[in-house]
Amino acid sequence: MTKPRGRGRPKGGTDSRSRILAAAIEEFGERGYEGATIRSIAARAGVDSALVHHYFGTKADLFADAADVPLRPDVVVPIILSGPRDEVGERIVRYVLESFERDDVRRRGVMLLRTAVGGKVGSPLIIGFLTRELLPRVARRLDVPDAELRAELVASQIAGMLMIRYVLGVKPIADAPIDELVARVGPTIQRYLFD
Amino acid sequence: MTKPRGRGRPKGGTDSRSRILAAAIEEFGERGYEGATIRSIAARAGVDSALVHHYFGTKADLFADAADVPLRPDVVVPIILSGPRDEVGERIVRYVLESFERDDVRRRGVMLLRTAVGGKVGSPLIIGFLTRELLPRVARRLDVPDAELRAELVASQIAGMLMIRYVLGVKPIADAPIDELVARVGPTIQRYLFD
Known part of the structure; x- marks a missing residue:
């Protein structure tokens, strides 16, 4: 059973956070660190830039979270x-x-x-x-x-x-x-x- | 015998052109395509951005020239x-x-x-x-x-x-x-x- 995802603007919460992280991984992956911006990541995740800053801080902080490989x-x-x-x-x-x-x-x-x-x-x-x-x-x-x-x-x-x-x-x-x-x-x- | 290079602002000519190209290769090399800018390349070459545009056109044009490998x-x-x-x-x-x-x-x-x-x-x-x-x-x-x-x-x-x-x-x-x-x-x- 899949949970239907609302099309409206997300108000925050773990769903937004994980979508921002996924968007960051894709943006950094496609455009490199220099090319990706908080704005482009926010747009891809369908949220405000402010929400990205709220959850992750700077672009460097967000990159560190996105790069946290589950490889041990x-x-x-x-x-x-x-x-x-x-x-x-x-x-x-x-x-x-x-x-x-x-x-x-x-x-x-x-x-x-x-x-x-x-x-x-x-x-x-x-x-x-x-x-x-x-x-x-x-x-x-x-x-x-x-x-x-x-x-x-x-x-x-x-x-x-x-x-x-x-x-x-x-x-x-x-x-x-x-x-x-x-x-x-x-x-x-x-x-x-x-x- | 090496030709002394003036420290003043270059007025153009083949010397500026080749310095811009060398600067472009280094900037693209260090910062990637997205990270390098006409401004940063001009600064590295010690010339005005306008001169870069004059010789090479857009960033994409400059990249094409810089990437022209002498490999056959x-x-x-x-x-x-x-x-x-x-x-x-x-x-x-x-x-x-x-x-x-x-x-x-x-x-x-x-x-x-x-x-x-x-x-x-x-x-x-x-x-x-x-x-x-x-x-x-x-x-x-x-x-x-x-x-x-x-x-x-x-x-x-x-x-x-x-x-x-x-x-x-x-x-x-x-x-x-x-x-x-x-x-x-x-x-x-x-x-x-x-x-």
């Missing part, structure tokens, strides 16, 4: 790396692609990729995530030399694939089945990690 | 692909990285990556380059099945590497010697193309 490297990394070692590469590619099939993950992921690469504001966010959260955790669990370089090479291939598939949307990668990409890219990840 | 896939692709087949992967990685050591190529390359991924304006440019210029040329020269998918997988890894090394600047990829990256990434490219 401390949970995910051990699970992915702890299975059979010769399947780790394929498991990583499959995990990432299947996550991006979820609308909420994909929208936020595209927003983060766009803002991280697109300008000065998003970059520290993704650089911090890579250097403090993701790479050291992966590196610590690999008993191989050059673990940080290996982890970052993995990140470079995963990021490039996500960018072409989801941000730019260029075929044939954009519409390739997940199994196909797992078979092609999985061995790359495997080789970067262990060869 | 019709020249480069045959050379890279026509040497010994088992070294093609390494040759591609080395060619790209050595090109990016040149200041002019790197600045323009960073600008293109940032604007292509960062928003709606740059994306069609890089999508057009990939789908019309680069991928078909590579695919035509490969006598393998799935040539377009293979070429695009190559592009995904090269783009991811360039982004981490030159746009985000995250170590250890950011300061790895070219030979190291050629040895690590070359076999990936080789496998995507021929395995």
Whole structure:
């Protein structure tokens, strides 16, 4: 049963708040941090700019809330790396692609990729995530030399694939089945990690 | 012998024109298409906004001029692909990285990556380059099945590497010697193309 959504101007409440957040993720995702404005986000959410300020403060504050990824490297990394070692590469590619099939993950992921690469504001966010959260955790669990370089090479291939598939949307990668990409890219990840 | 550059306000001429273009490449590169403005580009070049309009027209026109890459896939692709087949992967990685050591190529390359991924304006440019210029040329020269998918997988890894090394600047990829990256990434490219 879906709750009918009124067409009138919202008076506030959790519904407006979550619509503003969704609108922010889409605006930042499409136009980058610099291009999106409180006004454009408010228009997209169907609310007054004042309401956006009321709930989220400045554009920078709103961006921080929108960029709060539900991705927990401390949970995910051990699970992915702890299975059979010769399947780790394929498991990583499959995990990432299947996550991006979820609308909420994909929208936020595209927003983060766009803002991280697109300008000065998003970059520290993704650089911090890579250097403090993701790479050291992966590196610590690999008993191989050059673990940080290996982890970052993995990140470079995963990021490039996500960018072409989801941000730019260029075929044939954009519409390739997940199994196909797992078979092609999985061995790359495997080789970067262990060869 | 270098020509002394006057500190006064430039009156125009080819020197101003090339400084505006260089400033545009840096502004678009740092702030993305949406974030850069005619005003900020003029300030960076030390000229009036009116002079920018005079030489280049609108921001979109200026972007088109700044994005005019001196990269000729019709020249480069045959050379890279026509040497010994088992070294093609390494040759591609080395060619790209050595090109990016040149200041002019790197600045323009960073600008293109940032604007292509960062928003709606740059994306069609890089999508057009990939789908019309680069991928078909590579695919035509490969006598393998799935040539377009293979070429695009190559592009995904090269783009991811360039982004981490030159746009985000995250170590250890950011300061790895070219030979190291050629040895690590070359076999990936080789496998995507021929395995």
